[in-house]
Amino acid sequence: MTMLSRALSQPTLELTESSDVSPTRTISLHPCRRRMLSSCTSIEIIEPVTSYIEERVLVINTGGTIGMTPHPDGLSPEPNAFVKNLRKLPFFHDEKYAKETRLSEYYGDETLVLPLSKDKKRIVYTILEYNPLLDSSNMTTEDWAKIGKDIEKNYESYDGFVVLHGTDTMAYTASALSFMCEHLGKPIIVTGSQVPIYEMRNDGRDNLLGALLIAGQFVIPEVCLYFYNKLYRGNRTTKVDTESFNAFASPNLTPLATAEVGITINWDTVWRANTTAKFQVSPELNRNVGLLRLFPGITTATIRAFLQPPMEGVVLETYGSGNAPDNRDDLLAELKEATCLRGTVSPFYHTGTVLLKAGLIPGSDMTPEAALSKLSYVLAKKDLCLDAKKKMMAQNLRGEMSAELAGAKLCMRDSRFIQAIAKFLSISCKEELEAIRDALTPSLACAAAKTGDIETLEALKEMGSNLCLCDYDGRTPLHVAACEGNHKVVEYLLGLGASVYAKDRYGDTPLSNAVRFRKKEVVKLLRKTGAHFSKDELDEAGTELCCLAACSDLVGLEIFRLAGADLNKPGYDGRTAIRVVGSRDTYSTFK
Numbered sequence: 001m002t003m004l005s006r007a008l009s010q011p012t013l014e015l016t017e018s019s020d021v022s023p024t025r026t027i028s029l030h031p032c033r034r035r036m037l038s039s040c041t042s043i044e045i046i047e048p049v050t051s052y053i054e055e056r057v058l059v060i061n062t063g064g065t066i067g068m069t070p071h072p073d074g075l076s077p078e079p080n081a082f083v084k085n086l087r088k089l090p091f092f093h094d095e096k097y098a099k100e101t102r103l104s105e106y107y108g109d110e111t112l113v114l115p116l117s118k119d120k121k122r123i124v125y126t127i128l129e130y131n132p133l134l135d136s137s138n139m140t141t142e143d144w145a146k147i148g149k150d151i152e153k154n155y156e157s158y159d160g161f162v163v164l165h166g167t168d169t170m171a172y173t174a175s176a177l178s179f180m181c182e183h184l185g186k187p188i189i190v191t192g193s194q195v196p197i198y199e200m201r202n203d204g205r206d207n208l209l210g211a212l213l214i215a216g217q218f219v220i221p222e223v224c225l226y227f228y229n230k231l232y233r234g235n236r237t238t239k240v241d242t243e244s245f246n247a248f249a250s251p252n253l254t255p256l257a258t259a260e261v262g263i264t265i266n267w268d269t270v271w272r273a274n275t276t277a278k279f280q281v282s283p284e285l286n287r288n289v290g291l292l293r294l295f296p297g298i299t300t301a302t303i304r305a306f307l308q309p310p311m312e313g314v315v316l317e318t319y320g321s322g323n324a325p326d327n328r329d330d331l332l333a334e335l336k337e338a339t340c341l342r343g344t345v346s347p348f349y350h351t352g353t354v355l356l357k358a359g360l361i362p363g364s365d366m367t368p369e370a371a372l373s374k375l376s377y378v379l380a381k382k383d384l385c386l387d388a389k390k391k392m393m394a395q396n397l398r399g400e401m402s403a404e405l406a407g408a409k410l411c412m413r414d415s416r417f418i419q420a421i422a423k424f425l426s427i428s429c430k431e432e433l434e435a436i437r438d439a440l441t442p443s444l445a446c447a448a449a450k451t452g453d454i455e456t457l458e459a460l461k462e463m464g465s466n467l468c469l470c471d472y473d474g475r476t477p478l479h480v481a482a483c484e485g486n487h488k489v490v491e492y493l494l495g496l497g498a499s500v501y502a503k504d505r506y507g508d509t510p511l512s513n514a515v516r517f518r519k520k521e522v523v524k525l526l527r528k529t530g531a532h533f534s535k536d537e538l539d540e541a542g543t544e545l546c547c548l549a550a551c552s553d554l555v556g557l558e559i560f561r562l563a564g565a566d567l568n569k570p571g572y573d574g575r576t577a578i579r580v581v582g583s584r585d586t587y588s589t590f591k
């Protein structure tokens with residue numbers, strides 16, 4: 001039997017399952033094999049291609065030095081050159097795999113594939129190039145909104161997003177995107193370079209490769225900035241150097257990841273939205289905002305002029321830890337008149353408290369870029385009154401400022417269980433204790449999720465463990481709870497920011513698990529949180545729906561429908577599930 005005829009015969013072999021309690025049996029063709037089958041016109045022998053998990057990344061190329069070439073007036077972006085050039089570089093495109101799996105026929109010429117990663121994943125990436133490509137100094141809030149809307153439009157088709165961008169205003173764009181992208185569950189990584197990727201010595205290749213590998217392999221639900229082997233939270237960054245490859249700093253937050261011999265993710269630092277709402281983009285931004293930096297001798301006339309309409313909000317950059325002159329009543333009176341936000345605050349000095357008394361909102365340790373874009377985002381919220389907007393400004397929305405430590409937290413070192421293991425293994429240093437914690441707690445949490453034991457999950461959380469982490473098989477407590485249909489546990493984990501996009505080693509998400517085990521209520525809950533089938537699962541659904549229809553498995557069909565599958569999607573032979581049913585009674589029940 002050829003690979004093709006074996007694959008085609010599977011649907012009929014799998015048609016028999018239809019009970020309410022047993023899992024839905026589905027045929028899972030690897031994306032590359034499905035591509036090969038879909039482009040076949042006649043039966044032919046297909047050489048086996050080893051199946052690895054494919055992850056899809058959308059690269060939005062907005063411009064910047066990374067894709068610039070020299071022109072008489074200096075460097076400027078070169079249109080329609082980027083993909084062509086990457087295609088020629090073997091570490092950016094595996095031509096052999098692409099040919100064998102008919103990548104271009106399926107996804108188009110703008111899609112390339114990286115060589116197999118160390119973690120045995122294939123990153124298939126599509127480049128969406130903007131026209132015109134921009135030097136980032138020319139970017140406006142409209143460009144930020146366009147990026148946001150494109151991500152929203154393509155959100156369900158990709159596992160992660162990379163935004164290629166100039167470095168000059170990259171920290172502003174990353175900050176703005178972090179606020180505009182509400183309830184984000186997938187990585188968005190902004191990157192670029194100091195030297196064009198076309199030059200012999202450049203930083204663009206490393207930056208792009210690192211960003212692609214992280215966006216394709218790790219579910220970091222944040223807008224990040226990747227530069228010079230470090231992944232930062234985007235709204236914590238600022239450009240600090242125009243000459244060095246190490247152009248960005250994150251002054252008040254350690255990197256989320258470092259890419260050295262291996263890629264190490266600092267999961268404890270990753271920000272997770274504690275919401276169970278679906279991803280959406282709020283592209284509206286208020287442009288009547290400003291950034292005013294205090295300097296010795298600033299006049300009240302300058303401040304007054306700055307605060308004139310149409311100005312609706314101002315970020316005040318102060319001295320040191322949030323100080324301003326306390327001997328300048330004229331200046332304080334001007335500020336009192338306005339509603340401002342200042343960059344950082346410490347009630348340590350009298351010169352610091354005067355601004356609080358003048359009614360300004362403390363900005364904690366936000367960067368000016370983050371404070372300004374946050375203000376612009378918050379002021380654009382039409383349905384909020386001024387007080388609500390002020391409150392929102394003081395809240396930590398996307399990890400843009402350091403949270404106050406809410407009392408001493410029980411840590412792993414206090415756990416008798418871990419202590420006993422540490423003693424047994426003669427371990428005492430913090431790093432080793434944390435390594436034990438990280439190795440053991442995902443499995444313990446999965447076990448608790450299986451039995452619906454929220455108390456144990458809570459205890460593990462109290463001990464400092466991250467309930468969103470996966471075990472040795474890539475399975476998270478959410479996967480397990482979804483399989484078991486433990487609705488309460490699923491709700492609890494989603495509330496802690498567990499990712500509905502986490503994939504286990506077989507490429508399964510909590511949603512595909514809930515569908516397989518027919519956990520209808522969990523499917524509904526996961527969908528409410530934004531979970532969706534991947535493009536490949538949707539493409540494959542037609543055949544699976546036909547299988548279910550052939551044995552009148554209404555429960556299975558209903559679960560697929562709830563999970564977002566289109567009942568009109570044709571199967572491998574062009575027939576839809578509705579045609580397969582053939583009986584009016586059955587048809588009317590699931591129409």
Ligand SMILES: NC(=O)C[C@H](N)C(=O)O
Pocket residue numbers: 063064065066134135136137165166167168169192193194195
């Ligand atoms: N390195 C760079 O990308 C600088 C360039 N002027 C830009 O911001 O687009």
